[in-house]
Amino acid sequence: MIVLVLRRGALSLVTLFLLATFVFFATEVLPGDALDVSLSADEMAMMPPEVLARRRAELGLDRPVLERYLGFLGGLLNGDLGRTIITRAPVADIVAMPLRNSIALAGVTLLLALPVALAIAMAAAQAKGRALDNAVSGAAIIGYSIPEFVTGLLLIAVFAVWWPVFPATITASTDDPLGVLLAAAPLAIATTIIGSIAYLGRILRVGLIEVMAADFVERLHLSGIPRWRILWLHALPAAMIPGLSAAALYAASLVSGVVVVELVFAYPGIGAELVRAVTRREVHVVQAIALAAAVCVVLFNLLADLGIAALDPRTRRA
Amino acid sequence: MRSAWMRREVGVADPVLQVRDLSIAWRGADGRANRVVDGVSFDLAAGGTLGIAGESGSGKSTLARALLGHCRAGSAITGGSIRLDGDDLAALSEPGLARRRGRVMAMVPQNPLASLTFHLRVGRQLEEVLRWRAGLSADAARLRAIELFGQMGLPDPERLARRYPHQLSGGQRQRVVLACAIACDPLLLVLDEPTTALDKTTEAQVLDLIRRLRTARQGAMVIVTHDLNVVADICDRVLVMQHGRIVEQGPVGQVFATPREAYTRVLLGAALRVENASRARPAAPGLPLLEVTGLGFRYARPSLLRRAPPGPPILDDIGLTLARGEVLGVIGESGSGKTTLGGIVTGLLAADRGRLAFDGTELTARRTREQRRRIQMVFQDPLSSLNPRRRVGDAVMRPLRLFHGLDQRDAARRAARLFEELGLEPALLARFPRQLSGGQQQRVAIARAFAAEPDLLICDEITSALDASVQAQVLDHLAAMQRRQGTAMLLITHDLSVVWRMARRVAVMQGGRILETGETEAIFRKPANPYTAALLGAATRAARAGQPELVDATG
Numbered sequence: 095m096i097v098l099v100l101r102r103g104a105l106s107l108v109t110l111f112l113l114a115t116f117v118f119f120a121t122e123v124l125p126g127d128a129l130d131v132s133l134s135a136d137e138m139a140m141m142p143p144e145v146l147a148r149r150r151a152e153l154g155l156d157r158p159v160l161e162r163y164l165g166f167l168g169g170l171l172n173g174d175l176g177r178t179i180i181t182r183a184p185v186a187d188i189v190a191m192p193l194r195n196s197i198a199l200a201g202v203t204l205l206l207a208l209p210v211a212l213a214i215a216m217a218a219a220q221a222k223g224r225a226l227d228n229a230v231s232g233a234a235i236i237g238y239s240i241p242e243f244v245t246g247l248l249l250i251a252v253f254a255v256w257w258p259v260f261p262a263t264i265t266a267s268t269d270d271p272l273g274v275l276l277a278a279a280p281l282a283i284a285t286t287i288i289g290s291i292a293y294l295g296r297i298l299r300v301g302l303i304e305v306m307a308a309d310f311v312e313r314l315h316l317s318g319i320p321r322w323r324i325l326w327l328h329a330l331p332a333a334m335i336p337g338l339s340a341a342a343l344y345a346a347s348l349v350s351g352v353v354v355v356e357l358v359f360a361y362p363g364i365g366a367e368l369v370r371a372v373t374r375r376e377v378h379v380v381q382a383i384a385l386a387a388a389v390c391v392v393l394f395n396l397l398a399d400l401g402i403a404a405l406d407p408r409t410r411r412a
Numbered sequence: 413m414r415s416a417w418m419r420r421e422v423g424v425a426d427p428v429l430q431v432r433d434l435s436i437a438w439r440g441a442d443g444r445a446n447r448v449v450d451g452v453s454f455d456l457a458a459g460g461t462l463g464i465a466g467e468s469g470s471g472k473s474t475l476a477r478a479l480l481g482h483c484r485a486g487s488a489i490t491g492g493s494i495r496l497d498g499d500d501l502a503a504l505s506e507p508g509l510a511r512r513r514g515r516v517m518a519m520v521p522q523n524p525l526a527s528l529t530f531h532l533r534v535g536r537q538l539e540e541v542l543r544w545r546a547g548l549s550a551d552a553a554r555l556r557a558i559e560l561f562g563q564m565g566l567p568d569p570e571r572l573a574r575r576y577p578h579q580l581s582g583g584q585r586q587r588v589v590l591a592c593a594i595a596c597d598p599l600l601l602v603l604d605e606p607t608t609a610l611d612k613t614t615e616a617q618v619l620d621l622i623r624r625l626r627t628a629r630q631g632a633m634v635i636v637t638h639d640l641n642v643v644a645d646i647c648d649r650v651l652v653m654q655h656g657r658i659v660e661q662g663p664v665g666q667v668f669a670t671p672r673e674a675y676t677r678v679l680l681g682a683a684l685r686v687e688n689a690s691r692a693r694p695a696a697p698g699l700p701l702l703e704v705t706g707l708g709f710r711y712a713r714p715s716l717l718r719r720a721p722p723g724p725p726i727l728d729d730i731g732l733t734l735a736r737g738e739v740l741g742v743i744g745e746s747g748s749g750k751t752t753l754g755g756i757v758t759g760l761l762a763a764d765r766g767r768l769a770f771d772g773t774e775l776t777a778r779r780t781r782e783q784r785r786r787i788q789m790v791f792q793d794p795l796s797s798l799n800p801r802r803r804v805g806d807a808v809m810r811p812l813r814l815f816h817g818l819d820q821r822d823a824a825r826r827a828a829r830l831f832e833e834l835g836l837e838p839a840l841l842a843r844f845p846r847q848l849s850g851g852q853q854q855r856v857a858i859a860r861a862f863a864a865e866p867d868l869l870i871c872d873e874i875t876s877a878l879d880a881s882v883q884a885q886v887l888d889h890l891a892a893m894q895r896r897q898g899t900a901m902l903l904i905t906h907d908l909s910v911v912w913r914m915a916r917r918v919a920v921m922q923g924g925r926i927l928e929t930g931e932t933e934a935i936f937r938k939p940a941n942p943y944t945a946a947l948l949g950a951a952t953r954a955a956r957a958g959q960p961e962l963v964d965a966t967g
Contacts, residue, residue, distance in 0.1 A: 309526035316480050316521070317541055317592065318513035327540075328529045406531055407576040 098403055098410060106396045113388045118166050121381050153179065170385075176378040185378045189367065191268045193386055196356075196363035198272050200348035202283055207290035208341075214291065215298035216325065222303055231299070237292030246285040246358040253281060268362040275362070282359035286352060290344070297340050301333035308332070331405050338405075342398030343391070350387035427455035428632045429479070429600055434492035434502070436474055436483060436656075445490065448474050450656040452492070456600075456649075461626055461633040463647035463664065465640055465679060467879035468850070471656035473522070476604045476636045478502075480517050481509040497599055514545040518598040522605045524585035528577040534588045535561075535573025541595045560591045565621055582746070583614035587621065594625065601625075602634045607642055611745040611906050612947055619645050638879050640679055644668060652676050678881045701771055701900050702734040702757065702868060708765030709752055709924075726752045728924045730766070736867070739894065739901040741911030741932060743947065744921035750904045753921070754870045757902060758789045771867070785815040788866035792873040794853035798845040804856045805841030811864040830859040833896070834889045851882035855889060862893055869894070870902045875910055887913060908948065912936060920944045 175185035254262035353365030371379035481501040542553035561569035762777035828838035
């Protein structure tokens with residue numbers, strides 16, 4: 095098991111290195127440098143060449159590619175993601191808080207959605223083919239297929255306009271403590287939770303139904319082992335395995351991909367920051383966010399793999 | 413439960429298990445009930461062992477589960493009674509059944525690997541039964557589990573208890589499942605195909621264990637199997653089932669010596685082949701068709717680095733020759749490398765050492781179309797080797813069009829003729845694989861192979877997924893086809909009766925090596941190698957049971 099953890103960890107580091115390389119070359123080596131991209135054509139035309147050259151030198155854009163690449167990697171190791179072009183603020187500072195907020199949103203969502211999804215899946219799997227199961231499955235498909243901006247706007251219409259119990263948009267600011275921020279964002283959290291329950295519930299239900307038909311469940315049933323024990327100790331871990339990888343990717347997408355929810359509710363997360371960076375043409379910020387998203391995917395995949403290895407001894411060959 | 417034991421000792425005459433007029437039906441999607449067990453009645457005395465024999469689909473496994481009061485979803489007991497220890501299982505509520513399961517009646521299910529929870533250590537799974545069903549404390553359960561594993565003949569029980577199911581061999585898994593079933597010393601033990609997943613040598617060991625358990629426990633036992641060798645070996649009564657009904661029942665010696673029903677004779681005929689069969693397949697003289705010299709194979713170890721050390725040898729220095737039109741049997745236990753050998757000859761795997769010559773030219777893993785046509789293969793599981801979404805006619809017509817360039821009409825005509833030659837209705841060409849029986853599916857796979865008109869056919873365990881009576885049918889058709897087309901055959905199997913029936917020469921494999929090669933007759937009569945002798949010893953039990961004076965009375 096330890097060997098496996100080390101191996102998977104090392105592989106993840108290799109993946110991250112390749113990712114960083116890819117992100118760097120994708121944004122830096124394409125035609126035009128960071129300065130060209132961040133300035134509009136008018137600004138370019140207005141600026142005298144020597145000013146441009148000076149700013150290039152300041153940003154280090156005049157150095158050879160390889161040197162900049164090594165500098166970029168070195169900076170990454172020190173947590174230095176460069177500075178923005180317009181305000182000259184450190185990119186790390188700009189990205190840190192929104193990233194924290196997004197991770198918090200994803201964490202709270204999963205924490206609340208997973209038990210609910212699990213309970214629903216278990217109830218549905220027990221009543222397979224009967225009214226309860228059909229109702230749950232139908233609701234899950236609806237919940238899963240409605241886009242988040244529709245759910246979000248519906249929630250706003252109901253709970254902020256018709257029956258104003260929650261604020262429509264978030265009044266807390268980016269740097270507020272997490273408690274304050276999350277307390278101010280009940281509708282945003284509800285929106286992501288609804289989608290998550292539908293998605294995770296479906297995966298878990300299918301897994302459970304399959305496992306409950308397995309031979310080992312029948313053997314236990316025929317040994318007179320109580321049903322709750324079969325379900326919790328034998329069936330549930332087996333049913334979680336196929337769901338784990340899917341859930342990990344989903345969690346990663348929650349961190350990096352709830353742009354819509356963040357914009358609808360003005361939640362100060364990484365998705366909203368990405369949109370802002372793109373409109374302001376802040377190449378380094380986009381680079382940093384892309385990297386952070388990739389790190390999330392790799393990290394959650396690693397966690398899922400380790401979780402699967404913990405659940406399924408057959409995969410534990412290091 | 414103790415009182416149950418007391419009562420049994422009062423009179424042996426009254427049976428422990430009394431099944432009367434039992435019927436079980438499946439409710440189909442159209443709402444019509446389909447009877448799979450139909451008016452079955454029998455008694456089982458204390459200490460008795462009853463064999464329930466029949467082909468798959470005869471309802472014997474459904475009956476076995478019903479003896480524990482269980483019907484799978486979609487089926488239900490529609491009539492009759494199952495009296496065990498004074499209760500009618502057919503009338504008991506689910507909680508009442510749950511209280512008795514594991515203690516009064518227990519089951520050893522068919523597939524031990526799938527029947528054990530893959531993510532729990534086997535010791536823990538046995539302890540669970542001991543704690544929840546026998547009411548032992550955690551510590552007592554741990555000790556008792558080790559003790560039970562020891563009694564099951566498992567080596568180093570303490571270490572074995574900490575292993576997971578996939579880390580055990582097939583025989584060990586079967587012993588673990590057995591231990592779980594007898595943990596509470598049940599009155600009735602039902603074993604569903606206890607040896608089907610095992611090779612011949614392991615089967616003999618597991619049967620020995622079951623026989624020992626029977627004498628030690630004195631509880632009643634029901635053994636469900638399609639293999640009459642097993643019935644002959646350990647049962648004292650036999651019940652033959654067909655289409656959900658009892659065809660014949662009685663003492664084993666009597667039923668086997670003088671079977672009254674034709675169906676019983678068919679089943680018996682399939683089981684007794686080892687003892688009396690006659691083959692006449694002289695090999696054609698001249699240059700050998702296939703010549704294998706110094707063949708070696710290892711699986712590469714998966715690794716980040718390319719040049720990783722290879723795994724242990726699967727095949728080691730294999731040499732054999734096959735003449736035109738000759739049938740060579742390759743026998744050995746699972747893991748002996750015989751399937752790998754077939755894979756290399758077919759071109760599915762690449763050997764990493766040695767030479768393979770086919771009709772005078774070197775064979776590598778990369779084959780010409782003509783070579784692919786001339787070497788065909790039939791696999792163990794016909795269902796997974798046929799495309800489920802294509803009609804079987806397409807499967808047979810594909811090689812005809814690909815290799816012989818026939819157009820649709822000629823291909824269809826030729827496919828119909830192949831079907832007829834293999835005893836299949838040409839109307840079946842329009843069916844999908846799932847709509848055919850196992851024996852029909854395998855004959856379709858054979859038709860597909862012969863459609864290419866090959867010179868060499870590799871058959872890998874082609875009958876092991878089939879029932880005994882169907883096996884005979886498939887082998888007969890295969891033999892007739894082989895003689896007509898003069899095809900050479902490499903017959904890979906663990907079933908000695910298949911080799912005895914089909915092959916003039918045989919190669920015995922173990923641990924990736926060929927132990928001996930020679931005339932089937934000579935080797936079977938006088939095996940030079942002790943391993944061959946052990947393999948043979950495990951296979952010839954059924955015939956002895958036909959002669960009552962030879963039945964092993966000590967058990």
